[in-house]
Amino acid sequence: MPHQCTECGHTFPDGSKEMLSGCPDCGGNKFKFEPAADAREASAAQSADESTDAAATEHAPDDPAAAQPPPAADGPADASSDGSPPDGSDTPAAVETEDGAQADARSDVASPDDLAAGAAPGTDDIAASDDSATLSAGETDPSADPTDPADDSDASDTDGADDAEMAALRRELDDQFESIKILEPGQYELNLMELYNREEFIIALQEDGQYVIDVPGSWHGE
């Protein structure tokens, strides 16, 4: 669901690998991303099981070299993006506040990624994320945080509490690495490091949180 070719309207599941070689129907290479708000509301009805299972399949380790923030800029990148000093709740260290995270896991709704993955269990979502064109606004590259617990564990084997915890941690990380946050129409917070690390190019931003992105042409050598 999340991506749609701006030329012909062909839609792709989130992070679909297909679109990296251009739209199979028309060869277009601009895709619209439809994230957050709607999907989040729709997913509120989903069972906890479904969304947490989905979370377990949503990311796979990326090429770490490609996504690691440059060391020199590491310090400032970890600070909160609004210029205020890091206060703990804004930094990656916050993943240790498990109480808060778990509370969130129970009250919060599934992310759009959860939804997409849940809607198509066992699809190539994992494969899709290794091509670094994971395009959703709230999505992060798990390899950017070496402490990410879901990277090397198969969450489907663990119990529900762990799943929920992991989903919460994931969501928290996603939030931190979101490249553009729309606070309200006309008010934006930008994560410079994340924007810098993106392979694809945001060319238009819409108030509902949609992006139009351009997949680098060099990938399909046209």
Place this chain on the structure above:
Amino acid sequence: MGLLAGLRNSISNLFSSGQKQRRIGIYGPPNAGKTTLANRIARDWTGDAVGPESHIPHETRRARRKEDIEIERNGKSVNIDIVDTPGVATKVDYEEFIEHDMEKDDAVRRSREATEGVAEAMHWLREDVDGVIYVLDSAEDPFTQVNTMLVGIIESQDLPVLIFANKIDLEDASIQRITNAFPQHETVPLSALEGENMDEVYEKIAEYFG
């Protein structure tokens, strides 16, 4: 389209070791004087301007490039493309524009364009720039998160960089404060508006990016 052509160019540049002219990105926070500088360089060497300058932040919301500028210094000539980029910020708020007497609709649109512009500037920094002129307003505090982060990224890419301490014509300008903030880089004082110290500016450009 242009973007794809640009990406292809940047890739072919990688392999044609230094023969092509280098693309110099002018980066820095909003209102530092990037467009004023780009215009001055372009006018001095080609006669044309690059884009509108304004006291309203985020006047430049799309990267603009001026190609094949030939700068001659000390009998040596260098060819560069300059790219004037939108000012980089971690927050863009339409209320900033309302203070400049803009209607809300316009302010919101401008804010959105400015945000896209920052995304674009960050993208070019990663993909398509061979050297950076980092422009700062020397009457402002250089110790900001944006400055530290951007200079850090530029350093991590091993791009040649010059820090330009602009607006030295202003009373509370302090070049020292900028030198202290980035002691590892060469700082060139100037006034892009009044054309002060442009000789040194061109000398350093030829030296660093030639």
